[in-house]
Amino acid sequence: MINYKEEIAKVLAQQVEGLEVAEIMDMVEVPQDSKMGDYAFPCFKLAKVLRKAPPLIAKGIAEGIADNPLFEKVEQVNAYVNMFVSKEGFVKDTLEEVLTKGDDFGKCELGEHKPVIVEYSSPNIAKPFHIGHIRSTVIGNSLYKIYDALGYDVIRINHLGDYGTQFGKMICAYRHWGNKEDVINDPIKTLLAYYTKFHVEAEDHPELEDEAREIFAKLEKGEPEEVELWQWFRDESLKEFTRVYDMLGITFDSYNGESFYSDKMPRFVKELEDKGLLEESQGAKVVNLEDVGLGVALITKSDGSTLYITRDIAAAVYRKETYDFYKNIYVVASQQNLHFQQWFEILKRMGYEYAKDCVHVPFGLVSLAEGTMSTRHGRVVFLEDVLNKAVEKTREIIAEKSQGVEDIDVEEVAKAVGIGAVVFQELSNNRIKDYVFDWNKVLNFDGETGPYVQYTHARCASVLRKAGDAVVEAASKGNVDCSYLCSESAYELIKLIHKFPAVVIDAGEKYEPSIVTRHIVDMAQAFNRFYHDEHILVDNEDEKIAKVALVIAAKDAIKNGLALLGMKAPERM
Numbered sequence: 001m002i003n004y005k006e007e008i009a010k011v012l013a014q015q016v017e018g019l020e021v022a023e024i025m026d027m028v029e030v031p032q033d034s035k036m037g038d039y040a041f042p043c044f045k046l047a048k049v050l051r052k053a054p055p056l057i058a059k060g061i062a063e064g065i066a067d068n069p070l071f072e073k074v075e076q077v078n079a080y081v082n083m084f085v086s087k088e089g090f091v092k093d094t095l096e097e098v099l100t101k102g103d104d105f106g107k108c109e110l111g112e113h114k115p116v117i118v119e120y121s122s123p124n125i126a127k128p129f130h131i132g133h134i135r136s137t138v139i140g141n142s143l144y145k146i147y148d149a150l151g152y153d154v155i156r157i158n159h160l161g162d163y164g165t166q167f168g169k170m171i172c173a174y175r176h177w178g179n180k181e182d183v184i185n186d187p188i189k190t191l192l193a194y195y196t197k198f199h200v201e202a203e204d205h206p207e208l209e210d211e212a213r214e215i216f217a218k219l220e221k222g223e224p225e226e227v228e229l230w231q232w233f234r235d236e237s238l239k240e241f242t243r244v245y246d247m248l249g250i251t252f253d254s255y256n257g258e259s260f261y262s263d264k265m266p267r268f269v270k271e272l273e274d275k276g277l278l279e280e281s282q283g284a285k286v287v288n289l290e291d292v293g294l295g296v297a298l299i300t301k302s303d304g305s306t307l308y309i310t311r312d313i314a315a316a317v318y319r320k321e322t323y324d325f326y327k328n329i330y331v332v333a334s335q336q337n338l339h340f341q342q343w344f345e346i347l348k349r350m351g352y353e354y355a356k357d358c359v360h361v362p363f364g365l366v367s368l369a370e371g372t373m374s375t376r377h378g379r380v381v382f383l384e385d386v387l388n389k390a391v392e393k394t395r396e397i398i399a400e401k402s403q404g405v406e407d408i409d410v411e412e413v414a415k416a417v418g419i420g421a422v423v424f425q426e427l428s429n430n431r432i433k434d435y436v437f438d439w440n441k442v443l444n445f446d447g448e449t450g451p452y453v454q455y456t457h458a459r460c461a462s463v464l465r466k467a468g469d470a471v472v473e474a475a476s477k478g479n480v481d482c483s484y485l486c487s488e489s490a491y492e493l494i495k496l497i498h499k500f501p502a503v504v505i506d507a508g509e510k511y512e513p514s515i516v517t518r519h520i521v522d523m524a525q526a527f528n529r530f531y532h533d534e535h536i537l538v539d540n541e542d543e544k545i546a547k548v549a550l551v552i553a554a555k556d557a558i559k560n561g562l563a564l565l566g567m568k569a570p571e572r573m
């Protein structure tokens with residue numbers, strides 16, 4: 001695709017002395033209002049050097065470049081040179097790019113196969129996989145897709161919370177009140193019930209806490225009975241998580257969670273000690289980070305057991321040694337900001353320069369109308385229930401709307417659209433925003449939602465079916481008469497399609513899938529405007545082929561965008 005900024009900078013460089021093409025590229029802007037041109041060049045900065053008023057400079061430049069075939073029109077407005085690129089050239093270039101690349105449109109080689117780790121989902125074993133987890137799971141999956149599209153080699157890690165004192169409590173509860181069949185029948189809900197009961201009982205019987213602590217100590221020592229129960233809880237939980245991951249179409253390259261690092265702790269405790277970073281504090285060992293306002297980080301407890309943070313330090317070093325990451329990304333709730341700041345700082349003080357390549361990508365809190373979710377109090381909305389309900393509702397809508405429409409696989413479409421609706425909504429807002437979970441909102445398919453975008457894609461597909469194979473084939477070659485695609489609605493659509501690859505880069509740099517989501521909505525709306533404003537399947541063969549080429553391009557761009565969110569794009573709805 002023509003890099004317009006670069007081409008324009010080259011043209012401008014011939015007009016302004018003393019500025020490099022790269023510098024000019026940085027100065028070229030894309031005006032908010034397309035009436036001010038597709039690109040604009042502000043001349044304020046040149047005034048000093050050229051000793052001329054900016055509008056005069058702009059006027060000179062505008063006159064100098066007006067005849068260049070790159071442009072349809074060049075105007076000077078105040079201190080700006082406003083440039084309108086030749087529509088036909090732009091349209092042709094964009095269409096050819098999309099049609100030749102197809103599924104690869106939007107991808108690039110920016111990453112040069114450098115290894116990037118995206119750690120996401122990371123739920124806690126034997127705890128419900130609830131609506132709060134959707135955030136890390138879905139944002140992380142999208143960041144994986146985005147980095148993959150940018151040409152990085154992505155390693156997907158699920159850092160399972162499968163270790164810690166809570167397993168002492170769970171095993172303790174199971175031994176007192178548990179029953180094997182119940183666990184097998186409904187593992188997580190049952191284990192959660194035990195865990196909840198433990199806390200209720202422990203209020204009156206504090207000795208239970210001691211018992212749980214002892215059990216955990218045994219687990220750490222590798223006592224077979226405790227390890228067996230723990231392993232069983234882990235396996236059963238993972239089965240449940242996998243059911244949800246399958247629904248979402250999510251997989252991981254590694255499930256190495258906290259327990260994986262449990263035997264790797266001594267090296268790090270010793271290293272911290274040797275590097276003079278550890279301090280004693282009431283029997284415990286800490287790293288004091290007060291000087292940078294990060295408080296004190298607890299590394300080992302007084303009984304010698306290690307903590308969450310110690311395992312994170314070990315995991316980062318392990319990942320560097322195993323994958324030699326270029327970037328190590330953690331998609332974890334903003335409640336853990338301090339935790340990440342602390343251990344990034346500790347890693348730095350240990351002398352690991354790659355601490356700077358570790359990135360915490362935080363997101364806001366999901367709460368319920370009744371208050372924050374609480375596993376201990378059993379106040380949770382299960383993610384699986386949300387996905388199932390969304391599928392169910394979609395099934396009903398499809399059954400209602402598509403009566404008589406054949407060859408639509410209701411089950412398949414209901415899954416793609418129902419689950420897609422939940423995912424799309426999750427990725428619609430800026431990730432850092434908190435939100436209150438609301439059944440009505442997840443199940444609302446009107447407006448700028450996933451179903452709307454998927455429906456637009458299916459509409460494109462339907463136009464192509466009506467156009468017929470011969471026309472589609474001719475259009476796919478891309479060699480079409482672009483003068484038919486210069487109307488306002490066609491051109492606005494093409495501009496958005498053209499921008500898609502840059503949007504993917506931007507979303508990657510900002511770790512923000514909602515930038516892609518927003519752009520997909522914009523493309524879908526622009527397509528629908530084009531669809532309403534114009535007749536696509538007209539009698540004039542050349543015009544029809546040109547317009548069908550644009551439909552193919554729009555369809556591909558929307559589909560590729562949805563793929564980056566982890567969503568399917570059904571051909572029929």
Ligand code: ARG
Pocket residue numbers: 119122123124159160161312330332
């Ligand atoms: N298991 C943790 C939780 O559910 C999240 C783990 C985040 N990842 C990490 N490397 N600390 O809160």
